[in-house]
Amino acid sequence: MAAGRKGVVLRRESYRESSIKELDHCRNGSVQNGFHVGKEEREEGELCVEPGVRDYEPASGFKAVDGDEVLPPPGKRRKFSPIVWDLPEKEGVIPSKKGVTQVTTVSHSCPTLLTSPVQDGRLHGGVSRMPPQNSSCVLQPGHDDQEADEENNAQGWNIKMSRWASDGQSPVGAVAEFNFGKVKPSPEIGEFQRECSESTITRSSGSNGRDNSGGRFDGSDSEKEFPTDFMVDDEEQSDVGDYACDSDEDAGLMHPQRNINMLQSCRSVCEFEMIKKINEGTYGVVYKARDKKTGEIVALKKVKMNIERDGFPLSSLREINILLSFDHPAIVDVKEVVVDSYDGTFMVMEYMEHDLKGLMEAKKQPFSMGEIKSLMLQLLEGVKYLHDNWVLHRDLKTSNILLSDKGKLKICDFGLSRQFGSPLKPYTPIVVTLWYRAPELLLGAKEYSTAIDMWSVGCIMAEFVAREPLFTGRTELEQIDKIFRTLGTPDEKIWPGLSKLPGPKAKFVKQPYNMLRKKFPATSFTGSPVLSELGFDLLKKLLTYNPEERISAEEALLHDWFHEVPLPKSDFKPIFPLRG
């Protein structure tokens, strides 16, 4: 295994119980994180997330399955620590001490992630912050949808259990899904404005909107409809976090069993002025918007509700969860989560002027080699940070890399790569992602590592230089074929274990030579940037077949190419064209 590579199959030995602050957080109406995850009755190894900064803190560290102690990097601080790497004793369920499967549930008004015990395919009480009995809570044990399988694991997320493992390995525990009533398609900007101006707010006298009930609700309230609307009036918007409804109960802001005013955790999207729609992806529509209070320009990503399953996509929850927890200059910053009156949930992100895909298509001038090095350094720093924090991005591609007009790079779109390889969704042709997919995945590897991201980084580096994607297959077979034709057909000698991979048994092209250098000649007559020997060496190391030998982000950052002239350019001139 290449130095610096982390074994991604981890077993948590133990962890120090964190103090439970989420209830207070909600009551205090903090809008800092606007989102939190937690549970009141924690079992060993359950998701434990809370808002606020705290140290990364497994008391006794993690152990890789091969027994090597793998400690998180010293001195790393997270906003909070959302990811727990428990490996279930038995694939298929998320075990807990009591042998109870944990499911993840989501509040309708603010994506508060809750975990609750499930037994016999039913949610069981005992956890006070549960949705009401009549909130169309649908348990789907043994759901065969791959996404659902993975969603089951969102709270005890574990790479080994992810969709990158085989279908057979995918856990098939129960999944809780809540039908929160209205699901509205993504609104256009005009609709936002209407929604915000037509709506009204009712204030409760003397109430600051916080949970003053002291848990006064009892089980009898659980028969009530769980209203999904709450109204906010324009005029009241300045009073952020200080509004409430006539009665928390009537407004549905309190769940009878939760004792939490969930609304207080999230601001309303009406506090933002929509400027334009930037893009629409598989999981969300992204808008450019202005925070009416601060004037700050932000990007709002509206989470697309899962209409068929009528629920909050847990892959989006995971994205929110990860992005709220990470803090790195090369990872897009999610500031908070806001909601609208139709169950809409938006991630408020720092706004970036470009994504690399759009920019490379629109930009007439190629990036200079100094700029390419700077972009690669930033990308590798971001990927190293993810890998240091035990996260595989799994969907690195140019459209998921954002760039400011000053050349600051940020990785975005977390939690979506789990859709990789699932039945095609109409919005995103899978071929797009296929292009960056590592050969071990194409060949059906059940175990994988950080190396899959490094392959994608190699494809991106090649694209920076050539200004076009490197391998552009339309199907998995075509993708493999294109890779083999360029890099040579691998064999057991250069990739031990290859023959054991389950992947397609098709007869692949026999290409004995690596033709990569032909695509990236050392000289150019067109004036486009050329890869030096050192640059080509790094590219080759990124596009190495054997994942065990593929260069890690840590190693790549130390590569001599970055010390060779032209040096990485630190001062980008404003990049044009700006997004239209």
Ligand SMILES: Nc1ncnc2c1ncn2[C@@H]1O[C@H](COP(=O)(O)OP(=O)(O)OP(=O)(O)O)[C@@H](O)[C@H]1O
């Ligand atoms: N913070 C941001 N600032 C500016 N633009 C952004 C931001 N985040 C996302 N975008 C734009 O929106 C696009 C889609 O975003 P994102 O990839 O997060 O959505 P998605 O639904 O997950 O897309 P995909 O179909 O690729 O999975 C990006 O390619 C980028 O152009």
